[in-house]
Amino acid sequence: MxxxxxxxxxxxxxxxxxxxxxxxxxxxxxxxxxxxxxxxxxxxxxxxxxxxxxxxxxxxxxxxxxxxxxxxxxxxxxxxxxxxxxxxxxxxxxxxxxxxxxxxxxxxxxxxxxxxxxxxxxxxxxxxxxxxxxxxxxxxxxxxxxxxxxxxxxxxxxxxxxxxxxxxxxxxxAHMYLVPDELLYMYTRARLKGEDSITWGRYMMGSAFNIRPIIHMHRGRTGAVAKVRGSDEGRRRMLAHAEQCVRNGSLLTPAISVCFAGPLDIVRAMPAFQSLEHAARAKGVELMLAPMSLTVALNVGARAFGLSYLSEEPPPLA
CATH class of the missing domain: 3.40.50.10170 (Rossmann fold)
Known part of the structure; x- marks a missing residue:
């Protein structure tokens, strides 16, 4: 063999x-x-x-x-x-x-x-x-x-x-959601790579009103699917969405993956993460928390937050 x-x-x-x-x-x-x-x-x-x-x-x-x-x-x-x-x-x-x-x-x-x-x-x-x-x-x-x-x-x-x-x-x-913390970082990174995921107008508007995009990646393609007031609210919404997937049985495999380009204790202390952790444990779902790789973080900036699950029919992001 x-x-x-x-x-x-x-x-x-x-x-x-x-x-x-x-x-x-x-x-x-x-x-x-x-x-x-x-x-x-x-x-x-x-x-x-x-x-x-x-x-x-x-x-x-x-x-x-x-x-x-x-x-x-x-x-x-x-x-x-x-x-x-x-x-x-x-x-x-x-x-x-x-x-x-x-x-x-x-x-x-x-x-x-x-x-x-x-x-x-x-x-x-x-x-x-x-x-x-x-x-x-x-x-x-x-x-x-x-x-x-x-x-x-x-x-x-x-x-x-x-x-x-x-x-x-x-x-x-495979569905991945990401919310950046530093809009200027993402704007200048996108500009250097010739991408239009965050334009100058979006950067200025986001900075003025503390608006952050929630970015969804599926089948190798990315796009903003929601806007939130601040990265903390973006993280909360993503974690609540993942908990909904756990509770309604939407997951293809019993696992959820979370990453953060910063101290992981910040994530562990979030009430929304603790709620997801409790729901995952009750349903036999493995919750993986890892530091974001430098390779990924270089494209999205410090304190960026990512979450993924596998689902054939996920619920919409609330």
């Missing part, structure tokens, strides 16, 4: 303890700030200081996240993966948001060809098999898809069944 390893890139906002429990391993991103580089490996201990260094008060946006290119991915897999298993399933951030999926698919043949000697030295026969799957999600949505895939693999599902579940069922059910 072939051994399969589950891989996810560093944009996957899964708590480190859950990743360890499920045996999920991380593919890093690079963070570039001027002529300096740092690796984003989802090191939860390091993230608070990285937020301070690259996010807080950094409206000039000199830092950016860059995916590894094909040869770098091959080198990483050869060093860390190919000798310890026969196959890897790599679940990437949405291809609409990053070039990682394209780079990883380009690294499939090279990784297999270069793995022969290393695998032979490790006592393994046959070529290494790398399968790359576009989750169509980011952050907490990606985490839920990876969680379900890892649980299926742990329960004995073969690689084909896992990939089919993601591509025919899980990917289409």
């Amino acid at each position: 072939q051994e399969t390893t589950i891989l996810a890139d560093a944009a996957c906002d899964m708590p480190r303890a859950v990743m360890t429990e499920l045996g999920v391993r991380t593919i890093p991103f690079r963070i570039r700030a001027g002529d300096q580089f740092v690796a984003d490996t989802r090191d939860e201990d390091a993230l608070p200081s990285l937020y301070e260094k690259y996010l807080v008060g950094k409206q000039d946006h000199y830092a950016e996240s860059i995916p590894l290119v094909e040869r770098e991915l091959e080198d990483h897999l050869l060093k860390h993966v190919v000798a310890s298993c026969d196959r890897a399933l790599l679940f990437t951030i949405a291809s609409t948001r990053s070039r990682l999926y394209a780079h990883a698919t380009g690294a499939v043949i090279g990784t297999a060809a270069r793995s022969v000697r290393l695998r032979k030295e490790a006592g393994r026969s046959g070529l290494f098999d790398l399968i790359v799957i576009d989750t169509g999600a980011i952050g907490p949505g990606q985490a839920l898809i990876v969680r379900e895939a890892a649980r299926m693999a742990a329960d004995g599902a073969d690689a084909r069944a896992v990939v089919e579940a993601v591509e025919t069922r899980l990917r289409d059910a």
Whole structure:
């Protein structure tokens, strides 16, 4: 029987303890700030200081996240993966948001060809098999898809069944909601990337009246679905919406994922989070809370809040 390893890139906002429990391993991103580089490996201990260094008060946006290119991915897999298993399933951030999926698919043949000697030295026969799957999600949505895939693999599902579940069922059910705290950060970031998610007019109006958008991501596409007075109210509405999904049985899988680009104790202290936590426990739903990856946070700013669930027919955001 072939051994399969589950891989996810560093944009996957899964708590480190859950990743360890499920045996999920991380593919890093690079963070570039001027002529300096740092690796984003989802090191939860390091993230608070990285937020301070690259996010807080950094409206000039000199830092950016860059995916590894094909040869770098091959080198990483050869060093860390190919000798310890026969196959890897790599679940990437949405291809609409990053070039990682394209780079990883380009690294499939090279990784297999270069793995022969290393695998032979490790006592393994046959070529290494790398399968790359576009989750169509980011952050907490990606985490839920990876969680379900890892649980299926742990329960004995073969690689084909896992990939089919993601591509025919899980990917289409992934819904992510996000509310930013710093509108100026999001405005200047969107302008640099040529996006119109927040225009100058929307930024000025939002700043004047403390209005924040609630952004919804589904199937790799994003758009504002509501406006709220302040980021605190946005977080409360998103958490209340998730609790409604729990209570009315709308979830496809018994899990909800929450992430925050700041101290997690702020989230834990929120009455709406505590209410969701109570409802989730009563219904047997796992509530995952994780620091937002630097790769995702660089696009939405400090203290941004994200929440995801998998549902084929979710209720409307109230």
